[in-house]
Amino acid sequence: MTVRGLLLDLDGTLVDHEAAADAGLRAWLPTIGHPATDESVAHWTALQEPHLAAWRAGTITYAEQRRRRLRDFLATPSAPDSELDAIFAGYLKHYEAAWRAYDDVIPALRALPVPCAVLTNGSTTQQNKKLIRTGIAHLIGPVFTVDNLGTAKPDPAAFLRACERWGFQPHEVLSVGDNHDLDVRAARSAGLRATHLDRHGTGPFTEPHRIATLADLTL
Missing domain, CATH: 1.10.150 (DNA polymerase; domain 1)
Incomplete structure (x- = not known):
């Protein structure tokens, strides 16, 4: 798909x-x-x-x-x-x-062939401020938070509500994040595809869809 x-x-x-x-x-x-x-x-x-x-x-x-x-x-x-x-x-x-975007973020976001959004367990005000301060807000679409979804990861409802509001079916969306439980396992339980961004090489090493940098992301 x-x-x-x-x-x-x-x-x-x-x-x-x-x-x-x-x-x-x-x-x-x-x-x-x-x-x-x-x-x-x-x-x-x-x-x-x-x-x-x-x-x-x-x-x-x-x-x-x-x-x-x-x-x-x-x-x-x-x-x-x-x-x-x-x-x-x-x-x-x-x-x-001290907020800084990782070095691989802006090049990866600019090269994306599909739109992207953020799903975060942070607050709407702080997370939007963070995106602006780090210079990546203009490369991001919707920002879904606990405040505007009414639930947080790893609740599958967080992913389902984000997809619904974004206008995509869960199976059309790829979740990418550094926390395997929150961003990968929980996403898959909601019907999304998922890739683990393992920046520090801590595993789990049995995860078949694991990358060390966003530069390695393939869709």
Whole structure:
């Protein structure tokens, strides 16, 4: 079957989120009186997923997941929202300054013979800002997020709703992303085709459709 659309993940696929988060964190921590140690970075990183999961489930707002993460990190359970928001804004300033698209992204997007869209578990505001700041927004079509779909990967409904709104049948769309569970297995369970972008060579090595760079993508 012919591929009519390419559905791309964003963080870890188009934009180097991990490098930006690490650089941003190490620049920000000393400004709030914390040493920028590997232990501090690991602690901050470990606190991310539980609160993001609550946001994706719809039980808290995006701003609240940030506040809860910061309360846990600083061990300040009674800190007021306004204070936490101001502190988190400092981190965002450094994180956003470190956003970079991978070197292979712009050439690959320009060479695509089909339209592409983004399906991301991030927030609409931040992810669109990320695409603009990294200079790739003009190469991307629709941006599907938890906010506008009402569900997140790995729920197959996220892929099905994205395809429906994009105007393609699932079997006409190829999903490409760095997370095998979220971007490959979940996509296939929704009827899409999928390719794993394994930038760091971590596998799974049994995956038959695996590439190391977007330059190797074939449709």
